[in-house]
Amino acid sequence: MTGTGRFLVAFLRRDRWHYLWWALGATLLYYSQAVSVKGLYTTQAEFDRAAASMQDNTAFIAMAGPARALNTIGGQVMWQASAFGAVVVGLMSMFLVGRHTRVEEESGRDELLRASAVSRHASLTAALVGSLLANVLVGALVAVSLVSFPLDRADSVAVGVGLALCGWVFTGAALVAAQLTSSTRGMYAVSGAVIAVVYALRAIGDVGDPVLSWLSPIGWYQAMHPYSGLRWGPALLLLGLAAAASGAAYALFGRRDFGGGVWAARPGPDRAEPSLTTALGFAWWLQRASIIGWTGGIALLGLAYGSIGDDVGTLIGDSSGSQDVFVQGGGSLVDGFYAVAIAVIALVGAGFTVSSALRPHSEEESGRVEVLLATGLTRRRWLLAQVVVTIAGTLLVLAGGGLGLGVGFGLVTGDGGRIGPFLLDTVGYVAPSLVLAGLARLLYGVLPRWAYLAWAGLGLGVLMVFFGPLLRLPGWLQGLSPYHHLALVPAEPFRWLPFVALLLVAGALTAVGLVGFGRRDLR
Amino acid sequence: MTFVNEAIVDISGLTKTFGTTRALDRLDLTVTRGEVHGFLGPNGAGKSTTIRVLLGMLRKDSGEVRLFGGDPWRDAAHLHRRLAYVPGDVNLWPNLTGGQVIDLLGRLRGGLDEERRHGLVERFELDPTKKGRSYSKGNRQKVALVAALASDVDLLVLDEPTSGLDPIMESVFTEYVEQFRAGGGTVLLSSHILAEVERLCDRVSIIRSGRRVETGTLADLRHLTRTSVVAELARPVTGLAELPGVHDLDVQGERAIFEVDTVRIDEAVGLLHRAGIRSLTATPPTLEELFLRHYGDEIPAADPEREADGS
Ligand SMILES: Nc1ncnc2c1ncn2[C@@H]1O[C@H](COP(=O)(O)OP(=O)(O)OP(=O)(O)O)[C@@H](O)[C@H]1O
Ligand SMILES: [Mg+2]
Numbered sequence: 001m002t003g004t005g006r007f008l009v010a011f012l013r014r015d016r017w018h019y020l021w022w023a024l025g026a027t028l029l030y031y032s033q034a035v036s037v038k039g040l041y042t043t044q045a046e047f048d049r050a051a052a053s054m055q056d057n058t059a060f061i062a063m064a065g066p067a068r069a070l071n072t073i074g075g076q077v078m079w080q081a082s083a084f085g086a087v088v089v090g091l092m093s094m095f096l097v098g099r100h101t102r103v104e105e106e107s108g109r110d111e112l113l114r115a116s117a118v119s120r121h122a123s124l125t126a127a128l129v130g131s132l133l134a135n136v137l138v139g140a141l142v143a144v145s146l147v148s149f150p151l152d153r154a155d156s157v158a159v160g161v162g163l164a165l166c167g168w169v170f171t172g173a174a175l176v177a178a179q180l181t182s183s184t185r186g187m188y189a190v191s192g193a194v195i196a197v198v199y200a201l202r203a204i205g206d207v208g209d210p211v212l213s214w215l216s217p218i219g220w221y222q223a224m225h226p227y228s229g230l231r232w233g234p235a236l237l238l239l240g241l242a243a244a245a246s247g248a249a250y251a252l253f254g255r256r257d258f259g260g261g262v263w264a265a266r267p268g269p270d271r272a273e274p275s276l277t278t279a280l281g282f283a284w285w286l287q288r289a290s291i292i293g294w295t296g297g298i299a300l301l302g303l304a305y306g307s308i309g310d311d312v313g314t315l316i317g318d319s320s321g322s323q324d325v326f327v328q329g330g331g332s333l334v335d336g337f338y339a340v341a342i343a344v345i346a347l348v349g350a351g352f353t354v355s356s357a358l359r360p361h362s363e364e365e366s367g368r369v370e371v372l373l374a375t376g377l378t379r380r381r382w383l384l385a386q387v388v389v390t391i392a393g394t395l396l397v398l399a400g401g402g403l404g405l406g407v408g409f410g411l412v413t414g415d416g417g418r419i420g421p422f423l424l425d426t427v428g429y430v431a432p433s434l435v436l437a438g439l440a441r442l443l444y445g446v447l448p449r450w451a452y453l454a455w456a457g458l459g460l461g462v463l464m465v466f467f468g469p470l471l472r473l474p475g476w477l478q479g480l481s482p483y484h485h486l487a488l489v490p491a492e493p494f495r496w497l498p499f500v501a502l503l504l505v506a507g508a509l510t511a512v513g514l515v516g517f518g519r520r521d522l523r
Numbered sequence: 524m525t526f527v528n529e530a531i532v533d534i535s536g537l538t539k540t541f542g543t544t545r546a547l548d549r550l551d552l553t554v555t556r557g558e559v560h561g562f563l564g565p566n567g568a569g570k571s572t573t574i575r576v577l578l579g580m581l582r583k584d585s586g587e588v589r590l591f592g593g594d595p596w597r598d599a600a601h602l603h604r605r606l607a608y609v610p611g612d613v614n615l616w617p618n619l620t621g622g623q624v625i626d627l628l629g630r631l632r633g634g635l636d637e638e639r640r641h642g643l644v645e646r647f648e649l650d651p652t653k654k655g656r657s658y659s660k661g662n663r664q665k666v667a668l669v670a671a672l673a674s675d676v677d678l679l680v681l682d683e684p685t686s687g688l689d690p691i692m693e694s695v696f697t698e699y700v701e702q703f704r705a706g707g708g709t710v711l712l713s714s715h716i717l718a719e720v721e722r723l724c725d726r727v728s729i730i731r732s733g734r735r736v737e738t739g740t741l742a743d744l745r746h747l748t749r750t751s752v753v754a755e756l757a758r759p760v761t762g763l764a765e766l767p768g769v770h771d772l773d774v775q776g777e778r779a780i781f782e783v784d785t786v787r788i789d790e791a792v793g794l795l796h797r798a799g800i801r802s803l804t805a806t807p808p809t810l811e812e813l814f815l816r817h818y819g820d821e822i823p824a825a826d827p828e829r830e831a832d833g834s
Contacts, residue, residue, distance in 0.1 A: 106617075259656065272622065274630075372628070375631035378599065378600040
């Protein structure tokens with residue numbers, strides 16, 4: 001295996017910040033649950049009552065997992081964080097593996113390395129080991145943070161180990177996907193679908209036939225029952241599957257060509273339809289798949305929230321502390337709950353907005369823009385077309401979320417009358433999301449090296465919505481988040497002033513970005 | 524309106540820096556209507572940078588750049604309708620087929636000649652139904668070449684267009700460029716393939732470290748280098764050593780071996796003639812020698828970093 005060590009060192013160096021951020025994110029996910037549960041209930045009796053009402057909420061079980069020992073902090077942490085934690089390490093593994101397999105092959109850099117004196121499998125092995133190590137780091141940090149909380153030692157270690165093993169399984173799956181497909185996007189689509197199916201299997205299993213949960217690695221992780229009768233058997237299942245998947249990836253690797261995949265790319269049309277060959281048509285085509293995927297995903301998220309119906313009281317428990325969180329605006333508890341749900345949907349949807357606004361950046365980085373702009377297409381028209389598609393896509397994604405919310409609510413309560421209002425409430429969040437898009441445009445046009453900082457804008461929005469009021473952060477700091485200014489619909493009445501003001505800010509940022517892009521060197 | 528010797532590309536004193544790297548240093552370049560102009564130089568000399576300034580992708584620091592008499596930075600898109608550009612490393616969209624890319628680029632440029640498009644796809648043996656990444660390097664290059672050669676334009680800007688093409692495809696390319704020139708088109712061709720340059724180019728400009736070091740027809744350039752001479756004479760030759768332009772002279776009795784600057788060959792042969800020529804071989808410089816002279820270290824070396832990373 002000559003060269004593996006060299007590759008590994010290079011990968012670890014390149015990825016060190018990724019490792020750190022993913023590990024901190026996952027740790028925060030678990031640790032913050034422990035902190036918030038501890039602060040929410042003042043007496044054990046209150047805790048017991050809340051736990052009893054949560055135990056029967058099918059929607060929550062479907063989202064999180066089997067309800068076990070919910071009247072303990074450990075039980076709550078495992079319940080609230082483990083399924084999402086597994087998804088997080090799944091995404092991390094997918095991106096880490098993708099970076100060093102398909103992305104490298106697409107860029108052609110890997111070809112140079114492979115041609116130098118290294119063994120055929122060197123970069124594959126290094127990608128595998130790198131991702132395994134990243135998962136170990138995540139698991140270790142989670143375990144250490146829970147032990148230090150303090151929660152029961154053996155159970156906390158099991159939470160970390162199980163999480164890392166889930167990551168190992170997803171690493172193996174991503175590695176297999178990288179051999180099957182012939183493009184980065186294809187690989188991410190397959191890996192993402194695996195994560196979604198694994199998550200969905202356990203969701204259906206947990207509320208219905210338990211056999212299905214036993215078909216899902218996330219189900220195995222949760223079947224380790226930390227803090228409620230720990231057992232290690234399922235961990236062996238995870239280990240075995242991770243080994244099998246990685247082995248399969250090696251076998252497939254030997255059977256495919258460099259730059260290709262086991263699945264041959266399907267041929268397509270030999271001519272372009274006229275709609276593709278205009279600036280706007282091309283921009284739409286470029287982002288179409290991503291818009292459809294995000295709209296579908298957000299609609300499902302909305303459906304999940306909506307299906308909680310108007311039974312919100314039992315869900316939140318009767319502790320005055322937790323009710324306060326939702327009734328900031330002074331409306332009813334149900335409206336308060338949906339105001340938060342809509343804000344969450346909007347923030348998740350902003351993930352689309354920011355990545356869509358950064359699309360021109362990745363197009364330029366991959367060297368595909370030059371040939372386009374060497375035609376009669378002006379820089380301004382090219383970028384403007386992308387702006388239009390981002391706006392349209394954001395509206396579609398938000399509408400999908402609002403519609404899902406309303407439909408879910410209607411299905412459970414039999415009251416379809418809220419579909420329209422929920423839809424409008426959700427779409428109203430287009431204004432702060434477009435401010436983030438404007439930030440991305442500004443950075444892209446003026447400081448392209450720093451374009452990815454636009455994600456920090458979204459991070460700030462998320463932090464302020466969830467922790468701003470909780471941590472009583474100063475108003476000016478909360479005000480930095482564009483989401484802070486909007487009325488919390490439907491708990492508060494919609495206000496036009498901040499909505500229009502945010503749109504104007506978004507427009508101004510975009511305009512500066514457009515002008516900047518017209519004046520700078522292409523990279 | 525058009526007249527002979529009209530400059531399609533006219534660059535003078537062009538300077539472009541990237542941070543502390545001076546990529547172009549008072550560069551001059553003129554391409555006149557109807558010629559195929561070879562643009563040569565070692566890796567990192569600044570060829571691609573010049574082309575990217577010419578296409579309005581990069582902003583010049585100083586100097587004059589005219590394309591079709593216009594300003595390529597201000598009127599980029601307008602001027603681009605009259606030209607087609609092929610980069611040396613073509614990146615395609617993963618989900619777009621080659622045929623779709625050809626149509627996309629062609630239509631954004633203002634239209635394709637359908638018949639020529641069809642012929643090119645056939646001659647280049649390109650499968651237009653494959654998608655981006657499933658093309659090999661050479662086939663990606665062909666996609667951009669078909670899109671460019673099938674467009675109705677006045678100027679082709681080609682930056683190492685044949686990198687990755689096999690020899691048969693190279694000759695197809697050469698054929699179409701000749702056809703394009705015969706139709707009155709102008710070509711700016713950056714290339715490292717000397718056979719291609721020799722076959723296609725009417726004039727060449729050689730640049731090094733961001734400056735033009737030579738320009739002219741290949742015959743002109745040959746003229747600037749040395750010819751190797753081997754002569755068998757009736758009697759020992761005199762005066763040859765004193766003649767300016769004679770190098771590496773080696774006289775063994777009636778046999779003289781030397782190199783002479785091509786501009787001085789007449790005087791040198793005159794001296795030989797007086798000594799009675801029995802046999803004479805005069806070898807003109809090969810193209811390789813010509814370029815090695817310009818690329819090699821006779822000219823002060825550029826800073827090592829610029830030599831190291833090209834593209
Ligand atoms: N975007 C950039 N940023 C910084 N330096 C650059 C950039 N583009 C080019 N350079 C530098 O400018 C110099 C000229 O590069 P250029 O690509 O024009 O060379 P070239 O003549 O095309 O070489 P090759 O024959 O290898 O294609 C090199 O030193 C290169 O490193
Ligand atoms: Mg170059």
